[in-house]
Amino acid sequence: MTERFVTRGFVGRRSSGGPEDVASRIPPGQYITRDFPVLSAGPTPRTPLEQWTFTIQGLVKQPLSWSWQEFQALPAREWTVDISCVTKWTKLDMHWRGVSVDTLLEGVEIDDRAAFMIAWSDGGYTTNLPLPDVLNGQAFVAYEYDGAPLAPEHGGPARLVVPARYFWKSAKWIRGIRLQAEDEPGFWESLGYHNRGDQWREERYSGD
Amino acid sequence: MARPLDWQLATVAGVHDETDAVRSFSLTLPAWTGHRPGQHVDLRLTSEDGYSVERSYSIASEPERAPEVDITVERIPDGEVSPFLHDVVVPGDRLEVRGPIGGYFVWEASQPGPLLLVGGGSGVVPLMAMIRHRARAGAMNPTRLLLSSRGPGEIIYREELDRLSATQDGFQVAHTLTREQPPGWSGYARRIDEAMLSEVLDPLGREARVYICGPTALVESAANALVRIGLAPSQIRTERFGPTGT
Numbered sequence: 001m002t003e004r005f006v007t008r009g010f011v012g013r014r015s016s017g018g019p020e021d022v023a024s025r026i027p028p029g030q031y032i033t034r035d036f037p038v039l040s041a042g043p044t045p046r047t048p049l050e051q052w053t054f055t056i057q058g059l060v061k062q063p064l065s066w067s068w069q070e071f072q073a074l075p076a077r078e079w080t081v082d083i084s085c086v087t088k089w090t091k092l093d094m095h096w097r098g099v100s101v102d103t104l105l106e107g108v109e110i111d112d113r114a115a116f117m118i119a120w121s122d123g124g125y126t127t128n129l130p131l132p133d134v135l136n137g138q139a140f141v142a143y144e145y146d147g148a149p150l151a152p153e154h155g156g157p158a159r160l161v162v163p164a165r166y167f168w169k170s171a172k173w174i175r176g177i178r179l180q181a182e183d184e185p186g187f188w189e190s191l192g193y194h195n196r197g198d199q200w201r202e203e204r205y206s207g208d
Numbered sequence: 209m210a211r212p213l214d215w216q217l218a219t220v221a222g223v224h225d226e227t228d229a230v231r232s233f234s235l236t237l238p239a240w241t242g243h244r245p246g247q248h249v250d251l252r253l254t255s256e257d258g259y260s261v262e263r264s265y266s267i268a269s270e271p272e273r274a275p276e277v278d279i280t281v282e283r284i285p286d287g288e289v290s291p292f293l294h295d296v297v298v299p300g301d302r303l304e305v306r307g308p309i310g311g312y313f314v315w316e317a318s319q320p321g322p323l324l325l326v327g328g329g330s331g332v333v334p335l336m337a338m339i340r341h342r343a344r345a346g347a348m349n350p351t352r353l354l355l356s357s358r359g360p361g362e363i364i365y366r367e368e369l370d371r372l373s374a375t376q377d378g379f380q381v382a383h384t385l386t387r388e389q390p391p392g393w394s395g396y397a398r399r400i401d402e403a404m405l406s407e408v409l410d411p412l413g414r415e416a417r418v419y420i421c422g423p424t425a426l427v428e429s430a431a432n433a434l435v436r437i438g439l440a441p442s443q444i445r446t447e448r449f450g451p452t453g454t
Contacts, residue, residue, distance in 0.1 A: 005217060005304055007253040009296040012261060013288045029252070029262040031288065038424040039448050041312050043431035043441045088262055123441060153428055191311035204250075205309060207212030 025082055026090050027199040033089040036145075038153045041187070045122035045173050046152060054141070054158070055176035056104060058118075059111035065176075068157065072143075074099045079140060081163035083170075084199040096161055098142030101134045104177070114179035118186065119160050122173040127186035128195070129162065129169060131179065138164060141174060166197040166204070214239070215252060218305040220297055221276060226364045230330060231294055232268060232280045235305060240275040243267055245337035246314035246419070246447075249279065249307030253289060263289045266333040266421075266449075267308065270340035280364065282330040313447040315419060317345035322412035325353040326400065326430050328422025331449040332364050335421055339379065343372055353381045354408045356400050356426060359388035382408050400426060402433040414438055421447040 026032060049068040057063040066074070076099050084090040101117075117134055120126045129139070143150050143158045150156035155172025162169045168188045189195050194203040202208060218235035225231050247267055254260040269278035283294045297303070315323065315338045323342075325335040332355055342351060357363045363383060373381045384396030384404065396404055409416060418439065420430050427446050434444055 004258065005215075005254060005302075006256055007303065008301055010253045010255050010292055012253070012255050012259045029260070031261060037448065038428070040446060042446055043435050043444050044428060045441065087264055153424065187312075192309065205213045 022092070025092060027084050028202045029204075030084050030088055030090040030199070033091055035089075036091065036094075036154065037085065037087070037089055039085065039087060039167075040153075040172065041125070042123060044152045047122050047157070047173070047175075049157060052157060053175065054104075056108050056179070057176065058178035058180050059114035060179055061109035061111070064107050071099070071158070075103055079142070079161070079163075081161070083161075083163060083167055085167040086193065086197070086199075086204050090199075095146050096140070096142040097144035097147075098140040098158070098161065100137055101139040101141070101177075102137065104141065105135075110179060113181040116180045116183045118178040118180060118184055119171040119174055120176055120178065121171045122175055125171055125173070125187050126184075127160075127169050127171050128184055128189060129165070130183070130196075133164070133196075134162060138162065164198065164200075166194075166199050168193065169197050213306045213309070215304045215306045216240075217302045220299050220301045220303065222299055223297070226280060227362050229283045229362075230280060230364050231283070232278050233293065233297065234269075234276055234278050235303065237275045237277065237305060240277070241308075242271050242274050243277065243308035243337075244311075244314040244316055245270060245341040246334045247308035247310045247337075248334070249277065249305050250309060251279075251289070252304040252306075253292065254304070261288055264309070266337070266447075268333045268336050268340075270337060270344045272341065272344045280330065280333045280336075313419065313421070313445050315341075315417070317342055317347040319417065321349060322416040323349055323351040324409055324412055324416045324418045325351070326405070326418065326420040326422070326426075327353065328356045328400070328426035329358070329362070329449070330364060331420075331422030331426070331447070333421075333449075334447060335419060336365055338419065339369070339372060342379065343375070343377065346377075348378045350412055351379045352408050352412060353379075354384070354400065354404070355381060356384045356386060356422065358386055360385060360390045360393075400430050400433075402436060405430060405433050406437055409434070409437065416443070418444045419447075420444065422449055424448050 052068045055065045079096045082092045139162045160171040160174045221236045222234040252262045265279040268280040284290045327335045369381045389397045
């Protein structure tokens with residue numbers, strides 16, 4: 001539509017947006033929630049920690065795998081980030097603890113052809129991200145939320161968190177990453193959702 | 209790449225109260241490409257000064273009704289969008305809509321086999337699109353809806369569900385009322401649990417496809433219970449319908 005349409009009688013409730021600095025943190029089409037909504041396509045997988053591993057494979061010289069205990073021993077840090085879900089909610093200042101993707105990749109020698117990262121999870125979920133979009137502190141694997149172990153329905157024991165993308169890119173129940181030369185649409189990316197999913201460009205659906 | 213999902217100007221063709229707090233809106237769309245039952249649309253409201261909000265709503269109607277689609281909206285008292293839709297929108301109004309969206313929580317009559325639908329409150333909406341499509345397509349696959357509502361006055365689509373349940377085409381509805389039951393109530397009277405799911409699932413068998421939609425607690429407990437009963441996680445598709453959907 002070239003001219004902006006105005007909905008008859010709609011005023012909205014901008015007062016709830018809060019001060020200007022908060023408003024500037026809300027991507028287009030999003031609203032603030034104080035809850036932590038849960039969205040998933042199937043039952044919540046439950047892998048016992050003693051069977052849990054995290055694997056890096058694909059275009060690396062030597063694949064690498066950590067047990068839960070080994071993963072806990074990796075250098076971790078606290079992260080406070082804003083999260084936006086494609087279903088329209090945005091939650092500000094979410095506190096996580098986890099390991100950056102940079103730290104994970106320090107353990108492997110990456111092939112020069114590697115350009116994309118596929119995150120895969122228990123239950124068969126996958127999501128794709130260009131490698132440059134997850135480096136330099138832009139993504140981490142979290143295992144604590146708000147000072148407590150990450151709950152299963154929120155992706156525990158560990159989930160990927162990529163704050164600069166819609167939350168479906170933050171794969172719950174992550175078990176590993178695969179580096180590839182070619183891009184490969186993941187679960188939602190194959191079902192009509194945007195391949196990149198940048199919430200500031202409102203890249204919700206394929207073609208946006 | 210893919211064809212963009214453009215915003216289009218839908219005309220409100222009709223408004224229908226389902227319960228005290230739930231209302232359906234029939235929208236006529238100028239460039240509708242059709243949907244699959246279970247999919248949703250995005251709705252955008254814009255004020256005179258350019259402020260706008262968006263929400264997602266499941267489609268309640270069957271694809272055979274195209275280019276008209278129904279959405280069913282629960283009025284969330286402190287919400288920003290649902291009170292506007294309930295209190296302001298009347299037939300003849302126009303609303304910006306785009307869709308259809310979502311490709312996993314969908315069922316079509318071309319998919320054979322028994323079907324178990326589990327809904328909580330307004331989580332019944334996308335399931336209703338499947339039920340209406342099934343009836344319209346003349347499918348005879350054994351299908352059961354287990355619907356959890358708070359009280360007798362809060363059962364969405366009650367008359368239509370009871371009518372469809374009486375047609376002997378293989379569809380049956382089982383109700384549970386969690387807070388308030390009328391005198392002589394013969395349905396379930398508790399939250400959905402493993403025993404209830406076992407009973408409802410039993411005639412369908414363990415191979416049934418399952419779709420669950422409702423509040424997070426209901427979806428989590430129902431999906432977990434069905435996995436404990438022995439269904440494969442891949443048979444179970446879920447969608448959340450939380451109180452944040454204002």
